[in-house]
């Protein structure tokens with residue numbers, strides 16, 4: 550059933566409290582559930598880093614996101630820049646002497662936004678991952694003029710990371726749609742963590758995602774439909 554017409558959301562930045570918190574997994578799940586609702590969804594990973602895949606997209610994240618969205622947009626749009634060391638764009642620039650191309654990222658985002666109704670943009674590391682001197686993921690989100698969702702872990706220590714991330718979003722005046730708890734490793738009871746994060750930050754927890762055994766369409770669709778408040782996310 551196509552419920553896409555009543556979706557007001559244009560694009561969404563999926564930020565995280567850190568690297569490896571599950572931004573890719575959460576973005577993939579959101580892409581699947583949107584697509585199944587009849588939404589023409591595109592994906593983007595502006596900057597990626599690490600070991601390049603031998604086949605297909607250089608970035609494994611982009612591979613996962615594109616297959617979840619079932620898009621085959623050109624790599625130069627989906628992932629304008631890939632650094633061959635696992636580091637922030639700023640550190641990669643200093644080490645590899647390859648300057649991060651922010652204007653190319655922004656123009657690629659504009660082009661992708663013409664190809665799809667909703668673009669899910671995955672961040673890189675946490676929101677204060679540096680891209681240039683005094684230019685962070687926060688600055689990129691601002692320039693993209695889109696709201697963000699914050700992906701956080703459930704393991705002990707997550708309250709500090711989440712509160713800091715929210716406070717930085719507020720400092721940069723970035724609208725926050727909500728927090729998604731990625732409960733893939735043991736930590737706080739979700740009920741307690743949801744209560745405390747909402748009380749401490751004033752930001753809604755949109756749901757929590759359990760350990761995902763099976764990344765198939767059917768599995769991701771079922772898990773995200775069941776666990777995420779999509780009405781809140783898409784309004």
Ligand SMILES: Nc1ncnc2c1ncn2[C@@H]1O[C@H](COP(=O)(O)OP(=O)(O)OP(=O)(O)O)[C@@H](O)[C@H]1O
Pocket residue numbers: 565567568569570571572573574575610672673674675731732733758759760761762
């Ligand atoms: N819900 C989940 N279920 C099962 N495994 C998960 C889940 N979320 C994350 N993982 C595991 O954690 C790893 C890191 O997750 P993911 O790649 O999504 O992090 P990330 O925040 O996108 O990292 P990066 O900053 O590098 O993009 C995954 O490769 C996977 O092994």
Ligand SMILES: C[C@H](N)[C@H](N)CCCCCC(=O)O
Pocket residue numbers: 568569597598599634635636637673674675677678679
């Ligand atoms: C390579 C890694 N998986 C991420 N894509 C990049 C993480 C950048 C982290 C920057 C920092 O140290 O805070």
Ligand SMILES: [Mg+2]
Pocket residue numbers: 572573574610671
């Ligand atoms: Mg990722």
